[in-house]
Amino acid sequence: MGAFDLAAQCARFVDYCRDIKSLSSNTLDAYAQDLTEFRVFVGLQTERDFSGELMGAYVRWLREERELSPATVRRRIACLKAFFKWAKEGRALPRSPFDDTAIVVRIPKRLPRALSRQQVREVAGAVGAGPDRAMAEAGGAGQDPCDWRATTYLAVCLMLATGIRVGELTAIRLKDLDPDCTIINVSGKGSRDRTVFLANAGLSAALRAYVGRRMRLVVPDDLLLRNARGRPLTPQALRIRLRKLGEGLAFSQRLTPHRFRHTAATILLEEGIDIRYVQRLLGHSTISTTEIYTHVTDISLRQALERADVVARVGV
Structure with a gap:
């Protein structure tokens, strides 16, 4: 050496x-x-x-x-x-060992693991006894912003609505939100900032109420999501919460924040949203990254075939 x-x-x-x-x-x-x-x-x-x-x-x-x-x-x-x-x-070494060495590590290609819509509803129910009540509790007048159920449900909804990464989610500050809580400025991966929009009125209302109570907390930072002690919610803490939720619901695959990102992209594309919009929402630098979500689920395929019913339409 x-x-x-x-x-x-x-x-x-x-x-x-x-x-x-x-x-x-x-x-x-x-x-x-x-x-x-x-x-x-x-x-x-x-x-x-x-x-x-x-x-x-x-x-x-x-x-x-x-x-x-x-x-x-x-x-x-x-x-x-x-x-x-x-x-x-920097001339610390005369050459790199990779100058004349081609090391290729191949990764088996696999599709993103999205949650089914039923599984999403089960997660919502686990943290709030049903979507309607959970949304009310996330934004209810008497709910503590440090309550783990309210915070977890809000986090799940934001990931599902925007496809935001867990690190981006936990880095959201109060100043990143517009007054109506329908727009979030996201500090993205690779220093690529982007804007995401909340299209669901109930989620925006819950977020506004949460922000109102969050602003009454006397803390040294303006990070949005808090843990049970009033400190900033970390990505690892949210991962642990979701993993325990998934285990409690007996999901066959681990419940992770990134699965909500996969789910958001998959549902948007299944609903006919232009892939370029999904690319921008997710913060992908190239559309080829977004294209991994263009697979269709068996359920979606069956529903599409039933609507088309080629045999009936040609009259054979």
């Missing part, structure tokens, strides 16, 4: 990503985790030359010893490619 101090260079790279590239805190945390794992692997090796062979061995170690998923392995390698490119450009 010569004079190359791996630990120090990793720390400098994370600082560079924060101070120069202005990457999000989630991305910085992921990079730090990825680089720490690579340092652990390097510490286990007798040959520590940064070569293509070492990178190949690292991929095998991640797969076979760490038993990581293909998606996680690919993220680890993407981080290393960025790190070694930065080190080479």
Whole structure:
């Protein structure tokens, strides 16, 4: 390795990503985790030359010893490619091990896992004994904005209405809302800001009432959603709440915030919304990302075929 101090260079790279590239805190945390794992692997090796062979061995170690998923392995390698490119450009290393090494981590293609409409209603019922009552409680005059049911139901409705990511949701501040609570300014992934709209009058009314009580809380920040202690609701806390809800409802697949994003996109497309509008709503940089949602469910396919009834229409 010569004079190359791996630990120090990793720390400098994370600082560079924060101070120069202005990457999000989630991305910085992921990079730090990825680089720490690579340092652990390097510490286990007798040959520590940064070569293509070492990178190949690292991929095998991640797969076979760490038993990581293909998606996680690919993220680890993407981080290393960025790190070694930065080190080479800064002359900390004469070359990158990826200069003449093609490492491709293939991920099995799978469709997004959307919730059925019945499952969405079951989630709503679990946090509010039915949609009507849940909406009333989320915006009711006497409801505490720190109450976990009201906050969870509001979070679920906002994710379903806008397809917003969990990190974007928990980062919403009071200043991001218009007075009528029909427009939300979202700080998106990759520093791409966008505007989303709430088309449901009941949800907007509930959000206005929630904001009114939230503003009476004496707290040092203006983040919208709160936990039971009045502190900002974190993405991880919301994930835990949803996971427990899914387990309680005996869902076969884990209930996650991202499944509401998938559900929002799928329902919008099933209802005939132009894919370009869905792309803008979700904050996708390219329409090819949005196209993964254009699959149709078996139920939608059956309903469409029943409406068309080709055999009856041709009279055979």
